[in-house]
Amino acid sequence: MSRNPQDAPLPAAKFEPAATATVELTEIDGMEQGAILRFTDAGRSGRPSGDRELRTCYGDLYAVVNALRDYANMLESVIPEWGLTGYHAAVYELHAARCRKIAGKYAAAIGYDYDKAMEQCLKRRARDSSGNDTGLDGLEALARKRRKPDASNQRKGS
Helix, strand or coil, X not given: CCCCHHHCCCCHHHHHHHHHHHHHHHHHHCCCCEEEEEEEECCCCCCCCEEEEEEEEHHHXXXXXXXXXXXXXXXXXXXXXXXXXXXXXXXXXXXXHHHHHHHHHHHHHHCXXXXXXXXXXXXXXXXXXXXXXXXXXXXXXXXXXXXXXXXXXXXXXX
């Protein structure tokens, strides 16, 4: 097998399930409550040092944690898939560990447990798809979910 990642395919059957699960976690369960990230800038690239602030929301932080964990999982999965060894495998392993460490810091700060959320998502997916698989992707399901209360309110008013 070539060591050039461009020559090695990423089989959708292997990588799609984990990636779509975290998309569901982020897009369906994501929250829009405000969050502020504060950090001290060391003053690189000609910018003066000082305290900085980034305003975001919990849903964005969930997406960052999910993306970092998914990326770490994919990095570790392609090592055997691409036949990486030695230095090349070590670089992927170290980068995966760094992504997990960053994700862990953010998750701890917002009280988010990626593994528990994934477990709940997979249980919900198994429950919802037990014979009733509509083939809807996560965003279509969200749109349907949001329209449902309107339809039930219309029936009550009739």
